[in-house]
Amino acid sequence: MKKMLSTWMGGLAVVLLTAGMAAAEGTAAAAKTATADSTWFFAACALAGAIGLGLAALGCGLAQGIAVSKAVEGVARQPEASGTIQTLMIIGVSFIESLTIYSLVVALILLFANPFAGYFVK
Numbered sequence: 001m002k003k004m005l006s007t008w009m010g011g012l013a014v015v016l017l018t019a020g021m022a023a024a025e026g027t028a029a030a031a032k033t034a035t036a037d038s039t040w041f042f043a044a045c046a047l048a049g050a051i052g053l054g055l056a057a058l059g060c061g062l063a064q065g066i067a068v069s070k071a072v073e074g075v076a077r078q079p080e081a082s083g084t085i086q087t088l089m090i091i092g093v094s095f096i097e098s099l100t101i102y103s104l105v106v107a108l109i110l111l112f113a114n115p116f117a118g119y120f121v122k
Helices: 002-029 036-077 079-112
Strands: none
Touching: 036 079
């Protein structure tokens, strides 16, 4: 239990530090026209991107673990179908992994090409 708690706390610390650094980088680019609202906006965008990507990675990791576990069970029950099961598992895992990549793209758009930044940076 202590290991799990320390792992979660360490992960939370990394997310918060990363969000703060990314927010500082985003506000440094617009430092001449930055206001308090724009600083909070970029900090919130960095935090949203980090939390969203973390949740997507967590969900996809769990889904991949379940998919691989079920594929191994299927091969254990029916060894002659291992080629088909393995092919279907790889296709399914690649679809699951693509969801994390989509989340990464959204997080990068929030950080570097935010379409709403014009409302907060004047």
